[in-house]
Amino acid sequence: MMPSIKFLRIIVVLSASLLFGCSDKSVDQAEFPPDKTAAVEVNGSDYSIEKGGYRWVRKKGLETETVTTDHASPNQMAEHLQPISVKSGQKVKVKIEDNPILNVFLWNQSGKEKEIKLEDDQITVPADKGTYIYEVLAEWKNGEISYTFVAEVQ
Template sequence: MEAGNYRWERKQGFNTEVVQTDAASPYQIAEHFSPISSNSHSKVDIVIENDPKITVYLWNKEGRLKEIDIKNNQISIPENKGRYIYEVVGQWDNGEVSYTFVVNIND
């Protein structure tokens, strides 16, 4: 996965420092990303350090198409042949990070 946007808060005494980036969209990141080759009906395990709350979205050139069901940190790959762009948003208590990956269904 490739990291995109992130937002992080750091508290120091009475002050809170917020760091936020504005990266390319997952669709734009995917243009330069080598896809994972897979067969239909496969599953993808999503593992992110420090066990954040994870939300997964399917993307196209217009933006987010839909939220993808995730169970036990796994998503199911579609049945149809093609290229699929996913955004994984990891949320921790003090911030969140957007990650992108691409799956190419060969059969």
């Protein structure tokens, strides 16, 4: 008894699906580590902020892949960053892709000075004129990135 053509086609399709479906090529083609866009908004204009060190983790089957980088500190990075001009007491909105948890820190030439209160993803710059270095630590489920920007209060 000869199997039908329809039955043979089903066997061929199922066999091909099993062969290609079981290959050990990663199904996860997403960029790793991901590159998240980040900016601050001042008076309706966006200014990109400098990416510093980061850490990302992802599971691949039974393995865990981790990428960690070391980078210059925010006060060292500030030496080559163009300051963003702001007015005394002005609000600056932090905009980072995929809505991470944000923590903002004020830095001085010696190091991290203090954490800055963040409300609705905005900080308020000081009333006193001067140059201020900010680190924005963005945390997602699988990683974190440190960003730096410099504000020049006029």
